[in-house]
Amino acid sequence: MNSAEWISRNVSHWLPSADSLKKLALATAGRGPLASVSEAATVPDEPVPTRVRPTRERLKASLRRGDEVMSPRQLRGILEQLRSIVDNQVSEVEGGRRASQFADWYCQAKPGQRRDCWLLMSEQFAPDPQLVLQAQQQYELALNTADEGRAEMALRLALVSPRARLLQRFAAFENGVRFLVDMRAQLLVQAKSDKRLLALDGELEGLFSTWFEVAFLELRSISWNSPASMLEKLIQYEAVHDIRGWSDLKNRLDSDRRCYGFFHPRLPNEPLIFVEVALLDALPDKIAPLLDESAAAVNIKKASHAIFYSISNTQRGLHGVSFGDSLIKQVVETLKLEFSQLKVFATLSPIPGFRTWLTRHGDEMVGKLDDKARVALEVALGVPALDPKEMLAAADAAQSLDDKSPLRQWLMRCAAFYLADALQDGKPVDPVTRFHLGNGARVEQINWGADFSAKGLKQSYGMMVNYQYDLKRLDTYRAQFASGKMAVSSRVRALRL
Incomplete structure (x- = not known):
């Protein structure tokens, strides 16, 4: 040896x-x-x-x-x-x-x-605690004097x-x-x-x-012609909708799709975050058609909607470093240069925390029902009185609930409340909602049966949501969000309990 x-x-x-x-x-x-x-x-x-x-x-x-x-x-x-x-x-x-x-x-x-x-x-x-204490005392003594600026700099240096x-x-x-x-x-x-x-x-x-300030990042387009090592990273890091293999990846990089990532010069071949975009002629209400490998490509000359259907952070070590909002803004500008006819920029997003949240707040949501809705649910479930646990157990059969089902309607109303009214410290409890509304989007549409996969059912009984980026109202919605008011479309507002 x-x-x-x-x-x-x-x-x-x-x-x-x-x-x-x-x-x-x-x-x-x-x-x-x-x-x-x-x-x-x-x-x-x-x-x-x-x-x-x-x-x-x-x-x-x-x-x-x-x-x-x-x-x-x-x-x-x-x-x-x-x-x-x-x-x-x-x-x-x-x-x-x-x-x-x-x-x-x-x-x-x-x-x-x-x-x-x-x-x-x-x-x-x-930092040396004695130096910090000394610098702090000197700064306090120098306040409102000619030496204030110098004392502030000394305090800053002591804290390094x-x-x-x-x-x-x-x-x-x-x-x-x-x-x-x-x-x-x-x-x-x-x-x-x-x-x-x-x-x-x-x-x-x-x-x-x-x-990793955005000014130091480079936005790059990722296509099927990108190096194989780069494509492997997309498969590895995709966090929203798992990529099942090379044919699935090829579909996501087809002629009617775009994929963009942020790169840093010290990690040149490693996307820090990437977004997958589908070019469509309408707002989508289901994820399956976007992931269907056999579906024909859309005529991109007629595409009017750019749909962000997956955004994945790749580096756990960069938690807390926010560049997702800048990614969306730069992607929008890039798409507008390539496709001047695009009018709508929106997402088709999961609602990852909804089912867990409703399990904890079922009693509260039942308590918000009016008498008519309560009776309709009791009749539909065949029970003399509503029990949130029994209601949620029945919701496991979400795929079988038709559009007139009182239970389905209640679940959608709960989802609307969750997205717009369930707040913590003045911000939405749902992380995806918090991200998009914080960037100036609005909750546009809740889609029943958008994702009946095992993951979709586990997260939100199969529901997904569209967040829309109205380019003329981004600053208005962002200011509303900062003041604790969530931007919600009229159709979602009508659903709220």
Whole structure:
């Protein structure tokens, strides 16, 4: 067994010096941090230790305690390596080289070791509290004086953490941005239950919001002639309607379809978000025809409607970084240049949280019925009094409910209430509704039986919704949304309970 093999086999037991990191990097050449982190993301993380000590206590100790993965000696070695990366005495190039070596070790580390690295980054690279306090006091004294601007700048500088500089060094090497995005994807799982990681998560989100600013993104058209590796990513990342294979994908990239994605120069072959568009001559009320591989292509010269039927974010690590609204706006402008006859820009969207929400609020929705509707439901269900649980059980047979069914009508009215009136902190509880209405769209039409697939029935009893982007009223609707008023068409307004 050579030394490189021994190191890889015993990676959890050794203290990573700069030399050993270099050896490990050579041993794993060809894989790199991108492949390793992505593969590891599929492995379940170890549970958060039940007995936790801050890293400052562990660094002073001599023995590990309870469920701690790294010994204090190993932890001190990791901290030394991280500090060497951000050392002010080394150049950006050298700092990036050290970060790359550390990343190679990190990608081979166990989940618990990675979590210890995150804790060190969170707890040991925070702003200096004394400097922050001093700068804050000076700023308060300088308010309304000629020195206010200078004091504000000093406070801003004091709040800049060494953590930000550390992460920027990781971004300096090839695939470094990819490494950080994948690292945050893993971190997000743990940050939900371990508040000690929130500082690192917040730092990453803040940096990503700057690095992935829309001004730095490129809108590209993706077609059947795009590289196979790109097409494979569409199949992999499609999150709304699963792509069943190459023939399905070819149908979605047919002559009457368009697909666009946002790309970043540091992730040149990786769409950050993409949208699938169907060019039609009417507003669609079912998803099946759009996914039918045997359907004839629409004559695009006569198309009047551009329908966004799938929008997929591809990078879990960019959660909280919003560029979907800009994608839609740029796609609309691009489509208008290619097809001047397009008049309507709308979606055919799922209602992912409706069924779960109605299960919790069934009593409330039954309570909103007037006497006539209540009696009609009782007769239709053959019960002396309405029981929300029984009603929802009967709704499992949604496919068999005709257009005169009182139960079907009640479900649609509940859906209208859910989309327009079910709010949390003044915003729709449904994430898709929140996204589109926040971008200036309106709830245009609720479609019964739009998606009777197993997924569609599980999400919303088979219903889908059209959100329409009226280009002349985007700003008006966006302002209404900001004030807590949802933009809803008259036909949906008439349905609301």
